[in-house]
Amino acid sequence: KQEVTQIPAALSVPEGENLVLNCSFTDSAIYNLQWFRQDPGKGLTSLLLIQSSQREQTSGRLNASLDKSSGRSTLYIAASQPGDSATYLCAVPPQAGTALIFGKGTTLSVSS
């Protein structure tokens, strides 16, 4: 049974720091991996999707990597800003089109 773990559960950094959020999954048979952002009381915003055949995806200051063999993904945020404060979630579907299995998320706080 697939399990997704995110470490750390919470992270506080000063503005301007580069940081890495970690996501691990127990079963390497994933179809893709999605990173989301959730602001308090809001829905989930899709940040990046990495297909299982890809190693990384970039969007602006965000870079997500995927290592299927080791069951890990990282989300790198460059030059963090207070507006980056949110909960970051990773999720994997076992097969194309199937439901996502989520981690509990990492709550990031960036202070100015």
Added chain:
Amino acid sequence: EAGVTQFPSHSVIEKGQTVTLRCDPISGHDNLYWYRRVMGKEIKFLLHFVKESKQDESGMPNNRFLAERTGGTYSTLKVQPAELEDSGVYFCASSHLGPYNEQFFGPGTRLTVL
């Protein structure tokens, strides 16, 4: 392009009452998913529609939950009768069919059962 919308945004009901949640997916998305997050836990899958058909309902907690997707467009999730443990945030997501199928989420409905 409009995103996934959900109604209501909040609902507070008494134990034993009935509540119906609605989700309007992104136009053209054949996949529609319901998820739920209860306090302190991770988001968990409830149900998956492909067009109007239930593809996977293995996450539905019990038969007090009934989901429908009329004509392959919007979907409703009814809880009858509601219990205290049904409290949480219910999310709807949609995606295209096909290999890419990035899922897009709605803002969620926060359900509180008293």
